[in-house]
Amino acid sequence: MWSNYIYLNHDLNRKISHIRSIRQYERYVRWKDTPHHIMNNPRGYCFITSNWMSEWEMFIEGWTTDPPSTMIDQTHLLSSVASSSSVMIISRDTWDYLAKHYSIKGQQITEGTNSI
Numbered sequence: 607m608w609s610n611y612i613y614l615n616h617d618l619n620r621k622i623s624h625i626r627s628i629r630q631y632e633r634y635v636r637w638k639d640t641p642h643h644i645m646n647n648p649r650g651y652c653f654i655t656s657n658w659m660s661e662w663e664m665f666i667e668g669w670t671t672d673p674p675s676t677m678i679d680q681t682h683l684l685s686s687v688a689s690s691s692s693v694m695i696i697s698r699d700t701w702d703y704l705a706k707h708y709s710i711k712g713q714q715i716t717e718g719t720n721s722i
Contacts, residue, residue, distance in 0.1 A: 628673065632703075633666040639697050649698040653715040655683055659694045662704075678704065680712030 644651045661674040683693060696704075701714060 625672065629666055629668065632662070632673075635700055635703050636663065636666055639700050644695055644697045647697045647699065650716055651695050652698055652701040653683060653693045654696050654701065654704070655679060656692055656694045659696075674708065677709040677711045680710060680715060683712065683715055 655678065658674060658676065658678045661670075661676060664670045665673050698716070704710075705714070
């Protein structure tokens with residue numbers, strides 16, 4: 607009976623299809639960011655919190671059902687950019703996508719951003 611409900615619930619099917627398409631595109635966005643692509647991208651690169659990236663990667667790889675609902679919090683990142691465990695490097699293209707689709711607290715931090 608439960609399985610019939612899932613297959614007959616068109617709103618749920620639409621939501622699942624929508625989440626699947628988001629996941630598929632975001633997986634493409636994430637995994638095209640190879641180290642070679644990031645460092646040779648003429649637009650440069652950005653730093654982002656590794657905690658948020660871990661949540662995002664859990665979503666795009668299918669380990670969680672929904673995209674991250676937490677805000678990308680960049681406010682404490684400037685003081686810890688030197689710590690390789692707290693930051694990740696992404697292309698500016700990926701940053702632009704994330705900034706358009708997820709909430710951000712703080713500023714974009716690029717290779718030219720000075721510490722406060």
